[in-house]
Amino acid sequence: xxxxxxxxxxxxxxxxxxxxxxxxxxxxxxxxxxxxxxxxxxxxxxxxxxxxxxxxxxxxxxxxxxxxxxxxxxxxxxxxxxxxxxxxxxxxxxxxxxxxxxxxxxxxxxxxxxxxxxxxxxxxxxxxxxxxxxxxxxxxxxxxxxxxxxxxxxxxxxxxxxxxxxxxxxxxxxxxxxxxxxxxxxxxxxxxxxxxxxxxxxxxxxxxxxxxxxxxxxxxxxxxxxxxxxxxxxxxxxxxxxxxxxxxxxxxxxxxxxxxxxxxxxxxxxxxxxxxxxxxxxxxxxxxxxxxxxxxxxxxxxxxxxxxxxxxxxxxxxxxxxxxxxxxxxxxxxxxxxxxxxxxxxxxxxxxxxxxxxxxxxxxxxxxxxxxxxxxxxxxxxxxxxxxxxxxxxxxxxxxxxx
Amino acid sequence: xxxxxxxxxxxxxxxxxxxxxxxxxxxxxxxxxxxxxxxxxxxxxxxxxxxxxxxxxxxxxxxxxxxxxxxxxxxxxxxxxxxxxxxxxxxxxxxxxxxxxxxxxxxxxxxxxxxxxxxxxxxxxxxxxxxxxxxxxxxxxxxxxxxxxxxxxxxxxxxxxxxxxxxxxxxxxxxxxxxxxxxxxxxxxxxxxxxxxxxxxxxxxxxxxxxxxxxxxxxxxxxxxxxxxxxxxxxxxxxxxxxxxxxxxxxxxxxxxxx
Numbered sequence: 001x002x003x004x005x006x007x008x009x010x011x012x013x014x015x016x017x018x019x020x021x022x023x024x025x026x027x028x029x030x031x032x033x034x035x036x037x038x039x040x041x042x043x044x045x046x047x048x049x050x051x052x053x054x055x056x057x058x059x060x061x062x063x064x065x066x067x068x069x070x071x072x073x074x075x076x077x078x079x080x081x082x083x084x085x086x087x088x089x090x091x092x093x094x095x096x097x098x099x100x101x102x103x104x105x106x107x108x109x110x111x112x113x114x115x116x117x118x119x120x121x122x123x124x125x126x127x128x129x130x131x132x133x134x135x136x137x138x139x140x141x142x143x144x145x146x147x148x149x150x151x152x153x154x155x156x157x158x159x160x161x162x163x164x165x166x167x168x169x170x171x172x173x174x175x176x177x178x179x180x181x182x183x184x185x186x187x188x189x190x191x192x193x194x195x196x197x198x199x200x201x202x203x204x205x206x207x208x209x210x211x212x213x214x215x216x217x218x219x220x221x222x223x224x225x226x227x228x229x230x231x232x233x234x235x236x237x238x239x240x241x242x243x244x245x246x247x248x249x250x251x252x253x254x255x256x257x258x259x260x261x262x263x264x265x266x267x268x269x270x271x272x273x274x275x276x277x278x279x280x281x282x283x284x285x286x287x288x289x290x291x292x293x294x295x296x297x298x299x300x301x302x303x304x305x306x307x308x309x310x311x312x313x314x315x316x317x318x319x320x321x322x323x324x325x326x327x328x329x330x331x332x333x334x335x336x337x338x339x340x341x342x343x344x345x346x347x348x349x350x351x352x353x354x355x356x357x358x359x360x361x362x363x364x365x366x367x368x369x370x371x372x373x374x375x376x377x378x379x380x381x382x383x384x385x386x387x388x389x390x391x392x393x394x395x396x397x398x399x400x401x402x403x
Numbered sequence: 404x405x406x407x408x409x410x411x412x413x414x415x416x417x418x419x420x421x422x423x424x425x426x427x428x429x430x431x432x433x434x435x436x437x438x439x440x441x442x443x444x445x446x447x448x449x450x451x452x453x454x455x456x457x458x459x460x461x462x463x464x465x466x467x468x469x470x471x472x473x474x475x476x477x478x479x480x481x482x483x484x485x486x487x488x489x490x491x492x493x494x495x496x497x498x499x500x501x502x503x504x505x506x507x508x509x510x511x512x513x514x515x516x517x518x519x520x521x522x523x524x525x526x527x528x529x530x531x532x533x534x535x536x537x538x539x540x541x542x543x544x545x546x547x548x549x550x551x552x553x554x555x556x557x558x559x560x561x562x563x564x565x566x567x568x569x570x571x572x573x574x575x576x577x578x579x580x581x582x583x584x585x586x587x588x589x590x591x592x593x594x595x596x597x598x599x600x601x602x603x604x605x606x607x608x609x610x611x612x613x614x615x616x617x618x619x620x621x622x623x624x625x626x627x628x629x630x631x632x633x634x635x636x637x638x639x640x641x642x643x644x645x646x647x648x649x650x651x652x653x654x655x656x657x658x659x660x661x662x
Contacts, residue, residue, distance in 0.1 A: 022529065022530060023498055023527070026553055027548075027550040027551075027576075029553065179453040183577045186577055187575060187576040188575075190575065283503075300499045300500035300501070300502065301500070302450045
């Protein structure tokens, strides 16, 4: 029988505690290693960092404000609520932070073709935008169910010159779009960069995407110290794959007194298939390249999920969140479809801000806990995206009347 | 029992277990072995087969819908082992169903069922420490994929930990048929040869007698998957075993191949 020649130290690469790693077809390994090396080199290169920073400032619109939501805070009668305004970024969500980084990286690697998956369409739009900016070919995979409920974003992507390929397998949502993007990547791996949109997938994606999103907490931490002279009591962010949440949490992880609260999609209820609350209904497993909490049945088949927000409608969660969950450093709760819709209306009417349905889950949790907190307490909510894309769903769910 | 390739080249036949149903998969496997397949790969259906093309995706979906579980696939393997002691039996799966079943529990059950080897599509050498330990404890051959994109250093690592045979992927991409066999395949086999004496089986896109003969020129065996699954898909269940037998015989005697 053969024996191991080397016990590769690489075994621990890309791990967050027990989670993460690389579970991919062998065909992709060379590409992942190439990406890992190119990313390490770019990270160490001040010129690359300067390129990213310049585009984030001049094109994307960073830094985003940290806004004290006075009327919302007063109406709830508890903690002071601040909103980190990622919704004000070009293309309307935090997704562009990562797309700028990976787009420039792909350019350095000489890859001219970009593929991406998208759920709510925000990552797809951000990817199409960056591809237009950098003159690259762009193909976006999107579940047909998501295309239907986020049609505006489909149109935006097409206008930007991207090809949107509908995915009709499985639940026709984000998970299925990732499967199809991975099939494309396996096939075109020599010429194509897979611009993964969340802290998911095989190493180095969870680390790389987190690094490109860390700017959220880097700014927020400085801003709250400038504005309040102290750290907040808690940070709240919605968690689909978890990229805005990890970006909002990351620089606060060493600040043990700052609670980190992730909000998953509670959907219509806690039955399997009715929600996307991985930390309540999931068990550790391997999906799409990484080991993390996964909503699955007793045979290891991946469960269907439901959320009113396409961006949170996914059966697994970023492996770093799994580690933060197990260590207790972050808490994960869920908000239902209904409470997210209610939160949307509340924020719109108290602050004149229309949140994305994803971000509305974080607002819902803030609305729930703020009244239980002291008036001197500070709650920072990452408002990861704006809600224009959701007008179709909102008008149906809230019975809004048009012309 | 060691995996042996009697034919030249040898033939590995992939079947998605439970497509169209488990009794039919059993009959097809028996027919395939009797028609000249050296090894049967029993595919464990999975909800998210991201390395597979549309044909195997659809088969997997049908089998999952039919309720086929990993434990059913192991029971099927035990039946086949009893009926055809000489055939090689390999469990072909994505990792998650095995993890959920329990890695050690799976290995133990696979050994009891008489399985020879295990191939996990999304398992790479770097992640395989515990996996290899368990497979070895239960005397199961670890079969790994080697890809045209794998640099020599990786091929060396793959060869070092493999057992049974090494599965060389003929081209980049997902499973599925193709009209011509890529030149990638022979180059990969040549590179792999430097690192292993194990048989090398070439798969992905091998779908007819011409491909089969071409693979025989440079490799020990060919893996045929999507072409077989596609025949099962378009056959009535009761016809499927004889259709597959005819197809397999036709690989070695092209005149017999139903076209």
